[in-house]
Amino acid sequence: EAAVTQSPRNKVAVTGGKVTLSCNQTNNHNNMYWYRQDTGHGLRLIHYSYGAGSTEKGDIPDGYKASRPSQENFSLILELATPSQTSVYFCASGLGANTGQLYFGEGSKLTVL
Amino acid sequence: AQSVTQPDARVTVSEGASLQLRCKYSYSGTPYLFWYVQYQRQGLQLLLKYYSGDPVVQGVNGFEAEFSKSDSSFHLRKASVHWSDSAVYFCAASPAYTGGADRLTFGKGTQLIIQP
Numbered sequence: 001e002a003a004v005t006q007s008p009r010n011k012v013a014v015t016g017g018k019v020t021l022s023c024n025q026t027n028n029h030n031n032m033y034w035y036r037q038d039t040g041h042g043l044r045l046i047h048y049s050y051g052a053g054s055t056e057k058g059d060i061p062d063g064y065k066a067s068r069p070s071q072e073n074f075s076l077i078l079e080l081a082t083p084s085q086t087s088v089y090f091c092a093s094g095l096g097a098n099t100g101q102l103y104f105g106e107g108s109k110l111t112v113l
Numbered sequence: 114a115q116s117v118t119q120p121d122a123r124v125t126v127s128e129g130a131s132l133q134l135r136c137k138y139s140y141s142g143t144p145y146l147f148w149y150v151q152y153q154r155q156g157l158q159l160l161l162k163y164y165s166g167d168p169v170v171q172g173v174n175g176f177e178a179e180f181s182k183s184d185s186s187f188h189l190r191k192a193s194v195h196w197s198d199s200a201v202y203f204c205a206a207s208p209a210y211t212g213g214a215d216r217l218t219f220g221k222g223t224q225l226i227i228q229p
Contacts, residue, residue: 043203101161
């Protein structure tokens with residue numbers, strides 16, 4: 001069974017603080033993705049990666065960094081968190097090659113006060 | 114700009130009735146098309162996908178979708194819904210060639226409510 005695990009599942013942060021959301025996949029997929037989900041916007045792509053050492057900007061990368069130190073792990077980093085980054089964040093992995101089949105984690109709810 | 118539109122934020126259907134969730138896309142060329150489902154407090158799961166060929170594609174749990182190039186649509190259907198189908202449904206599209214990464218554009222989602 002494909003598995004994508006996110007941590008933490010819930011996080012409360014203060015404005016200006018640093019937040020790191022972690023994602024681990026056991027699917028051996030090359031591609032990994034970070035999305036945020038907001039009411040009225042659906043899912044929007046923040047960053048993605050083709051493999052270890054690679055990170056690419058998605059559609060809304062401003063205010064976020066990403067890190068892919070290994071095939072299994074992909075982190076999303078908010079260096080200076082702002083209230084507008086309050087959201088639910090989803091990590092996903094996929095084979096790529098336009099299969100369109102992504103395997104999602106259960107989400108991380110971030111609240112920035 | 115490419116976009117996916119789901120015009121209905123919420124749809125309410127009686128258990129056992131038929132269902133159609135609407136999706137319209139705006140892309141240059143014909144994109145790959147997908148429907149994902151999100152059950153409460155879970156990640157998204159793929160229901161079905163369309164690449165080319167037969168415009169009607171079958172998915173899991175009795176769902177199917179029909180692609181229409183003339184109408185730029187990819188509507189999701191089910192003949193008889195069950196209470197367990199209550200969820201949020203997302204339509205998504207991807208350009209046919211993206212160099213290996215799946216750059217999916219998602220619609221805003223449609224919440225499906227099943228009435229007993």
